[in-house]
Amino acid sequence: MLRRRLIGAIPVLLGMSFLVFMLMHLAPGDPVSLLLGEEADEIDIQETRREWGLDKPVLVQYWEFIKHAARGDFGDSLRYREEVSTLVIERLPATLELAVASMFVAMLISVPIGVYSAIKHNSIWDHSGMTIALIGLSLPNFWLGIMLIFFFGGQLNLLPVAGRIGYGIQVEPITRLYLIDTLLQGDLTAFWSAFRHLLMPAVTLGTSFAAIVTRISRSSVLEVIRQDYITTARAKGLGEGTVIWKHTLRNAMITIITILGLQLGALLSGSVITETVFSWPGIGSLLVQAISTRDYKLAQGVIFFFAMMYFVVNLLVDLLYMLVDPRIKL
Amino acid sequence: MRGWRRYVKVGIGGVILCVLVVCGVAAPLLAPHDPRELRLEEKLRPPDWRVWDSGSYFLGTDNLGRDLLSRIIYGSRVSLLVGATTVIFAGLIGCFLGAVAGYYGAMIDEIINKTTEIFLAFPFLLLAISVMAFLGQGLYNLILALVLSRWVQYCRIVRGEVLSLKERDFIQAVRALGGRDFYIIIRHVMPNTLPSVMVIATFAMAIVIITEASLSFLGLGIPPSIPTWGSMLSEGRSYMYRAPWLTIWPGMAIFITVLGINLLGDGLRDILDPKLTRH
Numbered sequence: 001m002l003r004r005r006l007i008g009a010i011p012v013l014l015g016m017s018f019l020v021f022m023l024m025h026l027a028p029g030d031p032v033s034l035l036l037g038e039e040a041d042e043i044d045i046q047e048t049r050r051e052w053g054l055d056k057p058v059l060v061q062y063w064e065f066i067k068h069a070a071r072g073d074f075g076d077s078l079r080y081r082e083e084v085s086t087l088v089i090e091r092l093p094a095t096l097e098l099a100v101a102s103m104f105v106a107m108l109i110s111v112p113i114g115v116y117s118a119i120k121h122n123s124i125w126d127h128s129g130m131t132i133a134l135i136g137l138s139l140p141n142f143w144l145g146i147m148l149i150f151f152f153g154g155q156l157n158l159l160p161v162a163g164r165i166g167y168g169i170q171v172e173p174i175t176r177l178y179l180i181d182t183l184l185q186g187d188l189t190a191f192w193s194a195f196r197h198l199l200m201p202a203v204t205l206g207t208s209f210a211a212i213v214t215r216i217s218r219s220s221v222l223e224v225i226r227q228d229y230i231t232t233a234r235a236k237g238l239g240e241g242t243v244i245w246k247h248t249l250r251n252a253m254i255t256i257i258t259i260l261g262l263q264l265g266a267l268l269s270g271s272v273i274t275e276t277v278f279s280w281p282g283i284g285s286l287l288v289q290a291i292s293t294r295d296y297k298l299a300q301g302v303i304f305f306f307a308m309m310y311f312v313v314n315l316l317v318d319l320l321y322m323l324v325d326p327r328i329k330l
Numbered sequence: 331m332r333g334w335r336r337y338v339k340v341g342i343g344g345v346i347l348c349v350l351v352v353c354g355v356a357a358p359l360l361a362p363h364d365p366r367e368l369r370l371e372e373k374l375r376p377p378d379w380r381v382w383d384s385g386s387y388f389l390g391t392d393n394l395g396r397d398l399l400s401r402i403i404y405g406s407r408v409s410l411l412v413g414a415t416t417v418i419f420a421g422l423i424g425c426f427l428g429a430v431a432g433y434y435g436a437m438i439d440e441i442i443n444k445t446t447e448i449f450l451a452f453p454f455l456l457l458a459i460s461v462m463a464f465l466g467q468g469l470y471n472l473i474l475a476l477v478l479s480r481w482v483q484y485c486r487i488v489r490g491e492v493l494s495l496k497e498r499d500f501i502q503a504v505r506a507l508g509g510r511d512f513y514i515i516i517r518h519v520m521p522n523t524l525p526s527v528m529v530i531a532t533f534a535m536a537i538v539i540i541t542e543a544s545l546s547f548l549g550l551g552i553p554p555s556i557p558t559w560g561s562m563l564s565e566g567r568s569y570m571y572r573a574p575w576l577t578i579w580p581g582m583a584i585f586i587t588v589l590g591i592n593l594l595g596d597g598l599r600d601i602l603d604p605k606l607t608r609h
Contacts, residue, residue, distance in 0.1 A: 015444065026464045026465060310451065
């Protein structure tokens with residue numbers, strides 16, 4: 001089963017990389033003129049075409065692309081004059097920190113609401129819980145971010161509105177995750193600053209996912225609660241608390257955790273917008289900068305990286321799911 | 331769920347969608363001012379809710395003195411046009427491929443299935459951003475990017491439905507009567523998938539409207555000359571503290587529209603397709 005899942009992933013990976021590769025060819029006009037800008041002269045263009053192998057057939061170019069991509073080589077960014085992979089790796093921890101914090105926020109809000117809604121199925125609590133989820137699902141998260149900045153940053157002046165840490169605070173890069181690094185250094189002021197910077201972006205990004213997770217927590221608890229073994233547990237006289245905590249939640253958590261895992265990939269891509277709103281120095285804002293400065297090599301590299309992360313996370317969740325629940329056949 | 335509640339959802343959602351359609355279609359009649367008319371002497375006027383005459387600005391003006399209410403009314407055109415077109419085209423492509431994959435099975439199914447897996451390997455928003463990044467701004471490019479990233483959901487659901495439908499007696503009967511495959515797919519298989527497709531289409535429209543606004547916000551959607559809710563929010567951000575109405579109202583317009591469509595989708599799902607209903 002494991003082997004089948006892994007072998008099945010290969011064509012998908014190839015197709016995905018082909019799509020990313022073709023993006024450059026999607027752009028109207030010659031990719032080289034796009035990369036070099038409009039003012040580049042003909043000789044430069046020809047030279048670059050040859051240098052990058054763009055004069056070769058598309059399939060040969062694709063082969064070169066995946067050969068390099070496999071080594072993490074996506075060429076140099078035109079703007080930063082640095083390797084794309086170096087830039088991505090430098091900024092990745094910021095995105096990961098934001099994604100994990102958002103996931104935490106999403107779980108904190110959604111699992112209790114979802115579970116309680118299911119336990120009190122069809123009550124006023126259930127309907128209120130689902131209404132909140134629907135509102136969360138309909139909020140455009142860039143707007144939510146701007147509104148949070150307006151109220152908590154501007155009007156109330158409670159939280160910082162941009163960046164990862166206060167100006168002038170030095171953090172020694174150990175894991176590059178500021179919350180952890182500042183704690184490892186024992187610098188509580190820096191930790192507090194990093195935490196305050198993280199709060200609004202994490203709430204913004206976490207909200208839309210909280211909505212999805214609320215619905216899924218509710219439905220998976222409802223599914224479990226109707227099983228025969230729950231009826232049996234009740235029939236043998238167990239208290240409602242034990243039935244819910246020991247029998248229902250433990251089983252429902254498998255689905256909830258899987259969905260959370262699957263959402264992590266989507267969360268990473270959602271960071272593109274949140275990072276832009278909060279000037280968060282992660283790979284999402286790097287992508288937007290690359291696009292706005294027409295740094296196509298960098299954009300292509302970041303897109304490939306995002307897609308790969310999504311792909312790997314999904315594959316891992318699938319495999320873990322199979323381990324946790326042997327009934328699942330992939 | 332008690333019967334009346336789902337009709338309330340559909341009712342509220344339907345009314346909101348109707349308002350959006352009326353705003354979009356009758357924008358020139360409803361808008362109190364020309365949405366592109368610059369009046370620098372009137373710039374950053376706060377909302378004036380007391381009077382409703384030709385000289386007042388109900389929701390205020392932007393940094394170039396353009397009337398915000400008129401721009402929001404015209405902005406609904408883009409949301410509606412992009413939302414509806416994407417949902418229709420993605421639906422047609424996705425449903426057709428899904429039906430063909432489910433009906434014929436074997437090699438065709440395998441190929442279509444792998445293609446959907448490849449598209450699903452990209453998070454939806456990332457795919458739309460990627461395509462727009464390389465295609466450049468523009469209405470047609472935007473619709474293309476959204477269709478490319480949206481057809482898969484239809485394809486998957488329709489394929490699943492067709493797999494079970496094709497074994498049903500009435501399809502076997504048409505086949506026994508000599509119906510050709512194409513005729514069976516178009517006349518008998520696809521109409522039976524309509525309830526599920528309508529539910530997916532409604533939710534898809536909500537997602538597409540948010541995505542269009544997000545792309546315009548990032549400067550990757552429609553050119554700035556056309557008023558859209560996303561680009562209004564993006565422009566208004568620079569004046570957030572001086573003129574908060576420039577960010578509050580366009581965002582509110584997106585939120586209410588998407589909430590309405592989601593309500594409609596929820597209600598429709600409860601009514602049309604109990605199979606999709608999660609309890």
